[in-house]
Amino acid sequence: MATSNATPEDAPVEPDTARPEGIDATSAAIAAIIDPLIENARQMSAIHAERARLLAELHRLGEHPRIIAGLRGDPVETGANDPDTHAHGPAWDDVELAERTLATEVAGALRLHSTTARMMIFNAAHLVEKLPGFQKALAQGRISWAHVLRMQDVTTGAPDEVLPALEAAVLGKAEKLTATQFGRVAARELDRLHPVSLQERADVGVTLRRVVLQPDVDGMAWLNAYLKADEAQAGYDRLTRIAKSLNDADTNDGADGADPGCEVVLRTMDQRRADAFRDLLLDGECAGGLGRGIRGTVHVTVPVLTLMGKSFEPGMLEGYGPIDPETARRLAGTAPSWDRILTHPETGCMLSVGRDSYTPPADMKRYTEIRDQTCQGIGCNRTATHSEIDHTVPWNKGGPTAVGNLVHLCKACHRLKHQSSFRTRQTPTGALTWTSPGGKTYTREPANPIGQPTPSAPAPAAPSLPRSLGRAEPPPF
Numbered sequence: 523m524a525t526s527n528a529t530p531e532d533a534p535v536e537p538d539t540a541r542p543e544g545i546d547a548t549s550a551a552i553a554a555i556i557d558p559l560i561e562n563a564r565q566m567s568a569i570h571a572e573r574a575r576l577l578a579e580l581h582r583l584g585e586h587p588r589i590i591a592g593l594r595g596d597p598v599e600t601g602a603n604d605p606d607t608h609a610h611g612p613a614w615d616d617v618e619l620a621e622r623t624l625a626t627e628v629a630g631a632l633r634l635h636s637t638t639a640r641m642m643i644f645n646a647a648h649l650v651e652k653l654p655g656f657q658k659a660l661a662q663g664r665i666s667w668a669h670v671l672r673m674q675d676v677t678t679g680a681p682d683e684v685l686p687a688l689e690a691a692v693l694g695k696a697e698k699l700t701a702t703q704f705g706r707v708a709a710r711e712l713d714r715l716h717p718v719s720l721q722e723r724a725d726v727g728v729t730l731r732r733v734v735l736q737p738d739v740d741g742m743a744w745l746n747a748y749l750k751a752d753e754a755q756a757g758y759d760r761l762t763r764i765a766k767s768l769n770d771a772d773t774n775d776g777a778d779g780a781d782p783g784c785e786v787v788l789r790t791m792d793q794r795r796a797d798a799f800r801d802l803l804l805d806g807e808c809a810g811g812l813g814r815g816i817r818g819t820v821h822v823t824v825p826v827l828t829l830m831g832k833s834f835e836p837g838m839l840e841g842y843g844p845i846d847p848e849t850a851r852r853l854a855g856t857a858p859s860w861d862r863i864l865t866h867p868e869t870g871c872m873l874s875v876g877r878d879s880y881t882p883p884a885d886m887k888r889y890t891e892i893r894d895q896t897c898q899g900i901g902c903n904r905t906a907t908h909s910e911i912d913h914t915v916p917w918n919k920g921g922p923t924a925v926g927n928l929v930h931l932c933k934a935c936h937r938l939k940h941q942s943s944f945r946t947r948q949t950p951t952g953a954l955t956w957t958s959p960g961g962k963t964y965t966r967e968p969a970n971p972i973g974q975p976t977p978s979a980p981a982p983a984a985p986s987l988p989r990s991l992g993r994a995e996p997p998p999f
């Protein structure tokens with residue numbers, strides 16, 4: 523019987539003799555297109571980098587006193603006493619005048635709206651001046667424009683002093699992950715480096731909650747759901763009416779962090795509208811019974827020391843990333859409908875049940891779920907909880923039921939693995955390498971760097987409970 527020390531190295535190697543004839547021709551035919559496609563993507567990245575360089579250059583130009591002087595119009599017309607200028611509001615200062623003039627220059631040249639052009643110039647300057655490592659990697663075609671946009675999203679508003687360390691920490695990831703996956707990693711890393719704690723930032727963030735209605739084309743609109751314009755408008759109007767009807771004197775029950783019974787903290791209209799939206803979405807029921815008895819479930823990993831209030835390490839919300847310790851604590855402690863996972867270095871789970879059982883025990887499933895977070899298919903982001911557990915070396919070829927031989931694959935990726943000539947290999951730590959029919963390899967590292975559980979003490983006869991993460995309910999203290 524396999525013990526908990528079993529690793530995939532102990533497992534039989536998947537035979538590679540079953541490759542049908544003609545596979546080399548298939549591989550060559552695919553590679554003949556994929557290789558130029560990779561080169562094409564490199565060139566597109568380099569072209570994006572060059573455009574960013576030119577726009578950043580223009581931005582610098584707009585800061586030059588001689589250029590600024592050249593951008594000023596007729597001194598009579600720009601004068602504060604000119605009635606025509608005065609009618610248009612106060613005159614722009616030199617900086618704003620330069621920015622707007624040059625943005626309009628770009629807008630005309632590239633057939634863009636001047637606001638779009640201004641944003642492009644701003645982003646280009648941000649990239650070139652504050653993220654030089656990303657600019658260089660883009661110019662060399664090592665990352666795509668989509669990765670740069672994610673990095674810009676993540677770093678907008680972040681303090682300048684953390685950017686060099688952030689770049690150094692995540693650039694390598696941008697070269698390996700999809701833009702979406704990379705964005706999550708970068709956000710997590712920024713949280714770690716940020717000089718202001720996540721708790722403080724979340725406290726500010728929650729005061730900015732609001733509902734946004736945005737018109738779109740073709741009779742549609744966004745209420746951050748893509749809806750018919752009239753329905754979106756009516757929904758927004760209903761939220762506004764509900765928000766107006768809310769009597770804040772009754773709502774000071776401490777739920778928003780205010781001391782119950784103390785000074786009433788009035789919510790803004792935006793906040794009340796957002797709260798109405800949240801309550802209707804999370805708990806609302808329609809007259810016909812739609813939504814009755816159905817509640818959303820989320821998965822949260824909470825470090826046990828955070829739970830005990832002895833650490834400010836954030837909790838991890840599956841499919842999102844770090845959340846503030848206070849919210850993590852509240853979710854783990856109070857709300858029964860939230861699925862909570864406690865992590866503790868001393869809480870064990872079984873590493874392997876060898877060939878005893880095809881189905882992994884619950885704590886092994888939980889361990890791989892925390893480790894993988896998402897489907898481990900190429901570029902796939904479907905959550906682990908909506909995926910299936912796959913034996914990398916198939917059970918019917920002798921593969922053991924062990925954490926080093928189990929990964930999460932969503933239905934589509936699972937099917938691809940079994941029905942196509944894609945092949946997979948797995949390391950004991952959970953990294954999964956796919957080999958494509960075109961002869962390329964792609965490795966998915968486990969999303970959660972919790973590492974391989976290391977067996978504690980000499981293994982007893984039965985499968986041991988090594989150091990690891992796992993589910994513990996009730997809390998182990």
Ligand SMILES: [Zn+2]
Nearest residue numbers: 897899902935
């Ligand atoms: Zn998948």
